[in-house]
Amino acid sequence: MSVLTVITHEADGNARTIATTLALRRANAGRNVLLLQQQKALKQANQYSKEKQGEEWLATEMKDAARPHPLCFGELFNACHVSANTYHDIVIEMPKLQGADAKTIFSMTDTLVLAIPPATWNKDKCTRCIKQLNLARSCHQDMSVLMIVDEVKSLSAQAMINRFFEKVPGLRFIFIPPNSSLLLSNLYKAIFSKPVIDLECQEQAHEMPTGLPD
Secondary structure, X not given: OEEEEEEEOOXXXXXXXXXXXXXXXXXXXXXXXXXXXXXXHHHHHXXXXXXXXXXXXXXXXXXXXXXXXXXXXXXXXXXXXXHHHOOOEEEEEEOOOOOOOHHHHHHHOOEEEEEOOHHHOOHHXXXXXXXXXXXXXXXXXXXXXXXXXXXXXXXXXXXXXXXXXXXXXXXXXXXXXXXXXXXXXXXXXXXXXXXXXXXXXXXXXXXXXXXXXX
């Protein structure tokens, strides 16, 4: 069984997100897939609460007519272990890299995908993210970490990418322009096919910044 965790600002438990689409594609390839989504609104409501009983997760079997059912975090952790003999893949979706649940999720994750546009980041956010990525690696040394980059030409984007590359060993990048029709196709190949360092969109090739691996 493989566990893929996608960190994306679009996660809300409802929309057809990157994680949902990847899970569907795996299911269409003949694999048994479980999708676990953290509900953004409930997560924000409960983040300062000492109570951990809130059902802030949705679990969905990627099958026709399957209905999502709510889980609290303790149930989610148990579901992942019980599912090892039932599913080929578990896809976990979270809106943020940090949080009380993150360390436990990292310990179960084989591949971590960070899908938050760099344009929304600042220096402090980068520092926190780098700290969390290194925490993820400390929880699971063999974890593969892939970051989606949608802009590489500006000096700020190049500085950010180089900083991540220097501070997070083994971090891989995939460059795909925003709104590209090839985003999910290329991302799927980067995760589930052959290993890549950078994967440029066929529609519009760009030179990656200095400091990224060849």
